[in-house]
Amino acid sequence: MSQIxxxxxxxxxxxKTAVVTGGSRGLGLHAATGLTLAGCAKLIITSRNASACADAVKSLQSLSTGATTLSLPADLSSPSEVERFVKELAAVTDGKVDILIANAGAVWGEAFDRHSDAAFDKVMNLNVRSVFNLIRLCTPLLERAAKQSGQKARVVTVGSTVGLNIGAIGEHGMYGYAASKAAVLHLTKHLAVELGPRGILLNAIAPGVFPSKMTKGMIALAGGEEDMGKGSPDGRIGKPEDIVGSIVFLCSRAGEHVNGAVLPIDGGKHVVPSTVKL
Ligand SMILES: NC(=O)c1ccc[n+]([C@@H]2O[C@H](COP(=O)([O-])OP(=O)(O)OC[C@H]3O[C@@H](n4cnc5c(N)ncnc54)[C@H](OP(=O)(O)O)[C@@H]3O)[C@@H](O)[C@H]2O)c1
Incomplete structure (x- = not known):
């Protein structure tokens, strides 16, 4: 018999103490919900909007798990704000963070000929540069938590299947966004090698389409959630449990030997050859 x-x-x-950027809504709030339900003792969320953060904290507290939940609003697109956020984070966590979910991100869809430098800059800045700076500045907090607990600290970055395959082109082309998501997946692998020996595991999720503020317009253009789901082998788009399950797996003992991995969460759409009509 196997010895489990x-x-x-x-x-x-x-x-555990966990941090979720962009935790005020959408995928970040799903991740924060999963981390809370799986037993985290302390959860810190952040986004730019203080009142949205406060609402999310209230909804997480209503899960009544006994976790301490708080928000530290910050604009992570600015390096000085990332610094301020991490300083405040260190103060409220006694300098120890077991789990960091680098989820905050932005999208831009515009035709190739009109796709501006500012649009490209916005997504590369928030989706890649700020993720790197955040992980770099959080590393001492993650290392300390790993040392004290004797368990690996975890970082999960949030890429996208458009960082694996070609996403939208044409009128709503996601040129900068797709490049930023491919970049963050590669960065995650790079940092998995760098930080593994320091007691920190890094993995990425690559979601397909999930309903959120970010994808509302795109889903409407596709004719609604049901029609959008038809392009996937499992016939649907994502739901909150899909995020919860993968985040809890990657952050728990169950995921202790997983490092540098990219987990697509799209029902298998990313492996459908473009010649196959579903
Ligand atoms: N939904 C999908 O289908 C899908 C698919 C693949 C990947 N993703 C990725 O999943 C992540 C979350 O997406 P979502 O769909 O949940 O989007 P969303 O509903 O727009 O949520 C984005 C979150 O990030 C925060 N945020 C945005 N800009 C920020 C900034 N400068 N500083 C701090 N926080 C900021 C937002 O709050 P504020 O605006 O108040 O700051 C919000 O909490 C993103 O990285 C996205 O690229 C989403």
Missing amino acids: QDYPSLFSLAG
């Missing part, structure tokens, strides 16, 4: 150590704790995050 303490199966009930395999997916537990009991006692």
